[in-house]
Amino acid sequence: MSNVPNELRYTKTHEWVRKEKDGTLTIGITDHAQALLGDLVYVEAPEVGGNYETGEDCAVVESVKAASDVYAPLAGEVVQVNPSLADTPETINRDPYGAGWIFRIKPEYLGELDDLLDATAYSAQIANG
Amino acid sequence: MGKRTALYTTHVQANAKLVDFGGWDMPLNYGSQIEEHHWVRQHVGLFDVSHMTIVDIHGENSRTFLRYLLANNVDRLKQPGKALYSCMLNEQGGVIDDLIVYFLTDNWFRMVVNAATRDKDLAWITTHADKFNLQIKVRDDLAMIAVQGPRARACVHTVLGKSAAKVGELGAFFMTMIGAMALARTGYTGEDGYEVMLPATSAADFWQQLIDQGAKPCGLGARDTLRLEAGMNLYGSDMDETTTPLESGLTWTVAWEPPDRAFIGRKVLDQQKQSGVKHKLVGLVMDDKGMLRNHLKVIIDGLESGEITSGSFSPTLGKAIAFARVPVSIGERAKVDVRGRLVDVRVVKPPFVRNGKACI
Numbered sequence: 001m002s003n004v005p006n007e008l009r010y011t012k013t014h015e016w017v018r019k020e021k022d023g024t025l026t027i028g029i030t031d032h033a034q035a036l037l038g039d040l041v042y043v044e045a046p047e048v049g050g051n052y053e054t055g056e057d058c059a060v061v062e063s064v065k066a067a068s069d070v071y072a073p074l075a076g077e078v079v080q081v082n083p084s085l086a087d088t089p090e091t092i093n094r095d096p097y098g099a100g101w102i103f104r105i106k107p108e109y110l111g112e113l114d115d116l117l118d119a120t121a122y123s124a125q126i127a128n129g
Numbered sequence: 130m131g132k133r134t135a136l137y138t139t140h141v142q143a144n145a146k147l148v149d150f151g152g153w154d155m156p157l158n159y160g161s162q163i164e165e166h167h168w169v170r171q172h173v174g175l176f177d178v179s180h181m182t183i184v185d186i187h188g189e190n191s192r193t194f195l196r197y198l199l200a201n202n203v204d205r206l207k208q209p210g211k212a213l214y215s216c217m218l219n220e221q222g223g224v225i226d227d228l229i230v231y232f233l234t235d236n237w238f239r240m241v242v243n244a245a246t247r248d249k250d251l252a253w254i255t256t257h258a259d260k261f262n263l264q265i266k267v268r269d270d271l272a273m274i275a276v277q278g279p280r281a282r283a284c285v286h287t288v289l290g291k292s293a294a295k296v297g298e299l300g301a302f303f304m305t306m307i308g309a310m311a312l313a314r315t316g317y318t319g320e321d322g323y324e325v326m327l328p329a330t331s332a333a334d335f336w337q338q339l340i341d342q343g344a345k346p347c348g349l350g351a352r353d354t355l356r357l358e359a360g361m362n363l364y365g366s367d368m369d370e371t372t373t374p375l376e377s378g379l380t381w382t383v384a385w386e387p388p389d390r391a392f393i394g395r396k397v398l399d400q401q402k403q404s405g406v407k408h409k410l411v412g413l414v415m416d417d418k419g420m421l422r423n424h425l426k427v428i429i430d431g432l433e434s435g436e437i438t439s440g441s442f443s444p445t446l447g448k449a450i451a452f453a454r455v456p457v458s459i460g461e462r463a464k465v466d467v468r469g470r471l472v473d474v475r476v477v478k479p480p481f482v483r484n485g486k487a488c489i
Contacts, residue, residue: 038146038350039163041442041449042420060468062420064162064350064442067468086418090163 002032002126005097009113010122011073016097017116020104024079025113028101029061029070029092032126037063040089045081046103052076054112059102061092074112076105130154134179135272135329139336143346151245153180155349162350166444169318169355170485173278174347175339180244183271183326184254188263191238195230197392198257200374202384206232212302212315215382216374217242217253218394222401223370224377226250227362229315231304239304239311241273241324243364257393272332274325276339277355279485281322285312288338296323310335317352319359319483357450358443360412360479366423367410367438367452375401376454378410378479406457410438412479413451413465414489417472421451421465428464428471432456437465445482446489452479 004010009017014033018026034040044060052058052072059070081103084091092100107113117125131154140147145156156177158165168174186194195203201215211232217225226246231239242250255265276285286293292307299305304313311326327335340346353363362368368377375383375398383398384390415421421440428434435455443450455463455476464471477489 038158039161041163042418044419064354067420067422093161 002030002035003097004030004032004119004123004126006119008097009073009116009118011071011116012125013071015070015073017073017113019110019113023110024104024106025074025076026101026104027070027073028096030122031096033068034093034096034100037061037068038065039063040092043085043089043092043102045085046078048078048081050078052078052105061089061102070102072105073116074105074107075109076107078103079106080104132180134177135332136177136179136274136336139333140177140346145346145348148349150349151180151243151247153244155180156346158348158350159346162348162354163444165345165347165351166354168345169278169320169347169351170445170482171279173276173280173284173322173344174318174351175336175344176275176277176347176349176352177272177336178275178324179272179329179332181273182242182244182247182250183268183273184240184242184251185266185268186238186240186258186263187236187266188261189236190261190263191236194258194261194263195238196390198254199228199230200383200392200394200398202386202390203230203232203238205384206230208303209233210299210303210305212304212313216368216379217250218373218392218398219370220394220397221370222373222394222397224364224368224372224374224379225253225370227364227368227379229313231313233304245365268326270329271326272329274327274332274336274339275316275318275322276325276344277316277318277320277322279320280343281320284339284342284344285323285325287342288335317359317361318355319361319480320355320485354441354444357439357441357452358445358480358482360481362410362452363439372454373398373401373406375406376408376410378452408435408454409457410452410454411459412477412481412489413437413453413463413474414446414477414481415449415465415472415474419449419467419472421449421467421474425451426466427453427455427474428466429455429459432458435459435463443481445485446487450481
């Protein structure tokens with residue numbers, strides 16, 4: 001079964017979001033998503049400084065099998081991208097919620113976080129296929 | 130539910146991710162297809178290829194029939210056990226399938242054809258065999274296991290024990306029989322090894338014995354990246370009934386001599402050979418980071434565009450590689466349209482990797 005940590009928020013499109021102490025949000029793809037994609041071989045990260053709307057595609061993760069868009073879970077400005085993924089995209093397969101984070105954003109409205117799924121709701125969604 | 134090989138339960142127990150392949154439930158991987166790929170390049174991997182179709186042809190006219198049916202010439206097979214790679218063409222020179230044919234005795238040849246093309250191949254073969262008075266037997270009673278990698282032969286020899294002496298001397302592209310088991314020194318990975326055809330009832334035992342010797346199960350995902358690195362075509366992607374061997378990097382598999390051997394499709398190939406073809410299959414290497422995929426457009430200065438027929442990631446090279454069908458006058462550079470971004474690629478002659486080492 002997929003790992004769905006309780007402390008994170010989720011989207012229907014399989015991103016996870018973690019609130020940091022400085023008010024930024026760290027974003028990655030879930031364990032379920034990495035398992036579906038298989039071995040990742042390329043990550044096209046967003047531009048630092050780029051502004052994205054909620055639900056806008058901002059990154060691409062590619063496995064041997066398929067390419068998949070990563071969507072901004074909430075509106076904001078990208079303040080950091082994970083520099084290690086360029087050379088070791090497989091980090092996402094090994095540690096999707098830790099070293100495999102993809103980017104951080106400074107949200108426009110932090111309140112949007114409440115619109116996202118909690119662990120129970122996301123688990124229910126992936127259980128229903 | 131798809132068709133299942135004799136090793137289906139074995140795959141399920143090994144936590145394989147199963148996918149539909151040509152109507153069969155087959156393992157895509159057993160965890161990580163990239164690790165499986167490396168394991169074959171460095172050690173020894175096992176592939177269940179029992180979904181492929183084994184066809185035995187019996188009768189004194191077998192050789193005459195195959196001289197007519199295949200674009201390569203079975204008269205190149207002089208020693209019993211010798212194998213030959215060939216295309217089977219339609220009247221237009223298009224490729225119905227690619228296959229390996231083994232010469233066993235004067236009255237017995239064996240062909241191994243693809244799984245997804247099974248029905249049309251068998252229909253084509255039996256229709257044309259009609260006037261040759263042959264017996265065509267589909268060997269669904271056999272399973273097929275490919276053991277591939279630098280340690281593959283040693284691994285098989287250990288499992289065979291005393292009877293290994295006979296296979297130890299087997300040359301490349303030769304088959305020999307040990308009891309009900311046929312061992313061929315062939316494969317689809319660019320590594321040394323065997324393809325073993327054996328009674329389906331003993332497949333699971335043999336598989337386990339190989340695993341006990343350090344072989345790891347590998348899925349169709351790794352098989353695809355291995356064959357692509359090795360420069361081997363995949364039927365349905367790199368060639369099909371609308372392309373001839375000359376447009377598919379397979380000219381080397383067409384036997385032109387003797388000129389009076391009137392194999393099916395020859396007329397069109399002779400014309401193409403004389404007037405030249407417009408397209409050919411080449412290798413592409415992307416040195417930048419990213420991925421090449423089937424059907425992406427290849428953009429070439431001053432020429433019409435081409436198309437990627439097999440694109441993937443090469444675990445050995447750590448970069449994206451592909452086969453592409455392009456105009457014959459392509460130079461050493463091209464660009465590929467990756468989601469609207471034009472990425473530079475080098476045009477190379479496959480293989481990309483042989484016997485574990487980069488060739489490009």
